[in-house]
Amino acid sequence: xxxxxxxLWGTSxxxxxxxxxxxxxxxxxxxxxxxxxxxxxxxxxxxxYLDENGNCQEKDFMITCHIPKGAKLVTFDDLHYTNHRAGxxxxxxxxxxxxxxxMGFTTFNTSISWARIYPNGSEGGLNQEGVAxxxxxxxxxxxxxxxxxxTLYKYDEPIYFDLKYGGWSNRKMIDEFVLFATTCFKExxxxxxxxxxxxxxxxxxxxxxxxxxxxxxxxxxERYEEVHNQMVAAARAVKKAHEINPDNKVGCMICGxxxxxxxxxxxxxxxxxxxxxxxxxYCADTMIRGEYPSFSTxxxxxxxxxxxxxxxxxxxxxxxxxxxxxxxxYMSFCKTTHKDDLMEGKGNVFQGAKNPYLQVSDWGWAVxxxxxxxxxxxxxxxxxxxxxxxxxxxxxxxxISEDGRxxxxxxxxxxxxxxxxxxxxxxxxxxxxxxxxxxxFDLVSASTGQMAKRYGFIYVDMDDEGNGDFHRLRKDSFYxxxxxxxxxxxxxD
Numbered sequence: 001x002x003x004x005x006x007x008l009w010g011t012s013x014x015x016x017x018x019x020x021x022x023x024x025x026x027x028x029x030x031x032x033x034x035x036x037x038x039x040x041x042x043x044x045x046x047x048x049y050l051d052e053n054g055n056c057q058e059k060d061f062m063i064t065c066h067i068p069k070g071a072k073l074v075t076f077d078d079l080h081y082t083n084h085r086a087g088x089x090x091x092x093x094x095x096x097x098x099x100x101x102x103m104g105f106t107t108f109n110t111s112i113s114w115a116r117i118y119p120n121g122s123e124g125g126l127n128q129e130g131v132a133x134x135x136x137x138x139x140x141x142x143x144x145x146x147x148x149x150x151t152l153y154k155y156d157e158p159i160y161f162d163l164k165y166g167g168w169s170n171r172k173m174i175d176e177f178v179l180f181a182t183t184c185f186k187e188x189x190x191x192x193x194x195x196x197x198x199x200x201x202x203x204x205x206x207x208x209x210x211x212x213x214x215x216x217x218x219x220x221x222e223r224y225e226e227v228h229n230q231m232v233a234a235a236r237a238v239k240k241a242h243e244i245n246p247d248n249k250v251g252c253m254i255c256g257x258x259x260x261x262x263x264x265x266x267x268x269x270x271x272x273x274x275x276x277x278x279x280x281x282y283c284a285d286t287m288i289r290g291e292y293p294s295f296s297t298x299x300x301x302x303x304x305x306x307x308x309x310x311x312x313x314x315x316x317x318x319x320x321x322x323x324x325x326x327x328x329x330y331m332s333f334c335k336t337t338h339k340d341d342l343m344e345g346k347g348n349v350f351q352g353a354k355n356p357y358l359q360v361s362d363w364g365w366a367v368x369x370x371x372x373x374x375x376x377x378x379x380x381x382x383x384x385x386x387x388x389x390x391x392x393x394x395x396x397x398x399x400i401s402e403d404g405r406x407x408x409x410x411x412x413x414x415x416x417x418x419x420x421x422x423x424x425x426x427x428x429x430x431x432x433x434x435x436x437x438x439x440x441f442d443l444v445s446a447s448t449g450q451m452a453k454r455y456g457f458i459y460v461d462m463d464d465e466g467n468g469d470f471h472r473l474r475k476d477s478f479y480x481x482x483x484x485x486x487x488x489x490x491x492x493d
Contacts, residue, residue, distance in 0.1 A: 002423045002489060008107040008147065008433060009485040010100070011440030011457070012391050014199070015113035016083060016156040018443040021090035026127040028119035030156040032083045034073045035061040037449035037464050045449035049073050061449075066167050073159060080466050082444045082451055087460045088470045089441075093137050095472065096441060099458055101144035103478060104485040108146050109390055109436045110137075111154035111199065114180050120160045121176050131187055138191040149390070149434070150192050151253065152181050152237070153230075154199040155446075168204075168226035174233040181237040185244045193247050196326050196390070197234035200255035201227065202283040206349035208303060209278055220303040231286055232313050235320025252287035252322040253390060254280055255349070256329035258371040262336035262353045272335040279350055281382075288325055288383045290318040325383055328391035328438070329418075332358070332371040349447070362396050363453065369417035376425040376432060386431050392418055393438040395445065395453040398475065406459055406475040415477070416492045423489055437481070441472075457481055 016032045023029065035045045047061040052070030059068075067073060075081060089096055100108055116130030141148045157173075165172050181197070204227050208220045234252060241248040257279045261268035277295050285293040291314065300307065333352025344354065358366040372392070379387055394414040398406050415437065426432050442460040445453040451462050457478040462468035483491050 002427050004426075004433065005488075006106075007488060008149070008388075008435070009489075010105040010107035010109065010146070010434075010436045011438070012109040012436040013087075013089070013111075013439045013441060013443055014151070014154040014156075014446075015111045015116070016086075016154060016444075017446060018087040018110075018439070018441065019090045019113065020084065020086040020088045022081075022084045022086075024090065025116065025133055026119055026129045027113060027116045028158045028160060029073070030113070030115050030159060031067075031073075031162070032156065032446075033081060034075065035081070035083065035449055036079050037082055045447070048076055048079060067159070067162050080464070082449050082464060082466075085462070085466070085470075087441055087443045087462070090133070092470065092472075094140055096458075097137075097140045097144050097146070099472065099474075100141075100146060100440065103440075103457065103482045105144075105146050105440075106485070107149055107194075107434060107436060108141055109149045109151060109196070111151040111156070112184055113156050114153065115156060115158040117183060118176075118180055119158055121158065121164065122179050123164075124160070126183065131183075135188065135191070138188055142191055147194070148192055149194040149196065149388070149436070150184070150188070151196040151199050152184060153177070153197065168229050169222045171229055174229055174236065177230075177233040178236045178240060181233075182240045182244070185241050185248065189245050193245060193249065195241060195248060195250045196253045197237050197250060197322070198230050199253050200328060201230055201234070201252065201287070202254050202257075202280060203349055204230070205279070205282070209275075209350065221305050224300070224303065224305045224307060227283065228307055228309065228313075231283065232316050234287060234322070235290075235316045238320035238322060239316070249323040251324040251326045251388060252284065253326040253328070254284045254287075256280070256327040256375060256391075257350050258329065258332035258368065258375045259352065260332060260334045260355065260371075262334040262355075263338065265337065267337045268335065271337050275335045275352075284325060284379075284383070286317060287322045288385055290321040322385070324386040324388055324433070325379060326388040326390040327375075327379070329372050329375060329389060330392065330438075331361075331365040332368040333366070361394055363448075365395075367394075367414060367417075369414075369421040372418050373421035373425045376422065376430045377428070380430045380432075386433050388434045388436075389422065389432065390434075390436050391438040392435070393455045395455050397452060398442075398454045398459060400459070400473070406473065408475045408477050411475070411477045412480045415481070419484065419489060420492055 022033045035047050045061045046058050048058045050072045051057045208223045238250045241250045259272045259276045261272040334355050336353050394411050439455045441458045442454045442456040459473040461471045
C-alpha cells in the first residue's frame with residue numbers, strides 16, 4: 001500500500017473558528033471576537049471599536065493587527081459577529097466526535113484556546129473550567145479511537161495581553177506562552193502526545209512581505225520581532241514537552257506557499273525562489289534547523305530590521321528544534337519581474353501573479369494538486385524531517401438540493417486530486433505521516449469571517465447573519481472520505 005499502515009487521517013478545525021461560546025466557561029475575549037464578516041469581494045473582515053474619543057471606527061481586520069492606541073473594544077448591537085457562536089462545538093463536541101468516529105478518523109487536529117486556559121494570563125490564574133472542557137474533548141476522542149494532534153496557538157491569545165504588553169513584540173509574551181504550553185503538556189499528558197506550537201507562524205510576515213520593501217520600517221521591525229519571539233517561545237515549549245513526556249512529538253506549522261516563476265526569464269526564477277525563502281523558509285529553516293538561515297541577513301537589510309538575538313535565544317532555538325514540519329496547502333502563486341504580466345492571484349494572505357494554466361475556486365484561489373506533490377518533495381528534500389499536511393481543502397458555496405442532500409462533487413474532485421498527488425509523493429520516498437483536511441465541519445472563515453465559505457464534509461446550519469439551528473448534515477463528501485480512510489487512501493473514486 002502507498003500510505004504507511006498507521007497513517008493519520010482526519011480533519012482540522014480551530015477553537016476560535018469553530019468552538020463558539022466566546023464568553024462562556026470562563027473564557028476571555030480574543031481579537032477575532034470583535035471582527036465581523038467580509039465577502040469574496042471584500043477579502044478581509046472588519047474590526048469595529050471605539051477610538052480614544054469614544055467614536056465608532058472600523059478598519060480592515062488582519063490576524064496580525066493590534067488594538068489602536070487608546071481604543072476600546074466593544075460589541076455593537078447592530079452588527080453580527082460570526083465567531084461568537086461559530087459552529088457551536090463547545091456545546092456539541094460529543095455529537096461531532098461521534099460523526100468523526102463514523103467517518104473513521106484516526107486523528108483530529110484542533111487548537112486549545114489560550115483564552116480558556118489563562119483568560120487573563122498568569123496574573124489571572126488558571127481557569128479550571130477551561131481545563132476540564134478540553135480534557136472532556138480529548139477523552140471523548142480517545143474513546144472514539146482518535147489520536148488527537150493539538151495546536152497550542154492559533155491567533156487567539158486573550159485581549160488582556162494586547163492591553164498589558166502590546167502583543168508579541170514584548171518578550172514577556174515568551175514566558176506567558178511557555179507557562180500556557182507547560183500547563184497543557186502536564187494536564188493532558190495521558191491523552192495527547194502530538195503537539196503543534198504555533199499555527200502558520202509565517203503569516204505574521206505577510207503584511208510586510210506584500211508591501212513595498214522599506215515602505216513602513218516601524219511595522220517591519222515589529223513584525224520580525226514578533227516572529228522571533230514566537231519562534232523562541234516555540235523552541236522553549238519543545239524542550240518543556242520533551243522533559244514532561246519523552247514520548248511527546250512537537251511540530252512547527254507553516255503556511256504553505258508554493259511559488260513558481262511566471263516565465264522562464266532567469267530573473268523570474270530568482271524572484272520566485274527568493275519569495276519562497278522570505279515567505280516560507282525564513283521560519284521553517286529556523287524552527288527545523290535551530291538557527292536563522294544564511295539569507296536572513298539579506299531579509300533584515302532589505303526590511304531595515306535590527307533584531308536583538310541573545311546568546312540564550314540562539315541556545316533555545318538550537319535545543320528546541322521541531323520534531324516534525326506541519327504545513328497548510330491550498331493553492332500556488334507565480335512571481336514575476338515583468339510588471340506588465342502581473343495579474344493578481346488571490347489566496348489566504350500572501351500575494352502573487354495568477355497562473356494562466358490553473359482553474360480557481362469560488363474565492364479565486366488557484367487549484368493546483370501537482371503543486372502539492374512538488375511542495376512535498378521540496379520540503380522533504382530540504383529538511384529530512386517527517387511531514388504532516390495539516391490543512392488542505394476547498395472553500396465553496398454549498399446548496400441543499402431538493403432531495404435534502406448536499407452533492408459536493410466539486411469538493412470530492414478537489415480532495416481526490418490532491419490526495420492522489422500526495423500518494424505519488426509518498427510512493428517516491430517522502431516521509432508524510434498524516435493528512436487532515438480543512439475543515440471536516442463548516443466553520444467561520446479566518447480571512448472573510450463567513451460561514452457561507454464552506455469547507456466541511458458535514459454541513460453546519462448557520463449563515464453569515466446568524467440564522468440557523470446548528471444541525472449537522474452529512475454531505476456526499478462525508479461518505480467519500482469515509483471510504484478513503486477505510487482503504488488507507490487506496491480507493492479514491
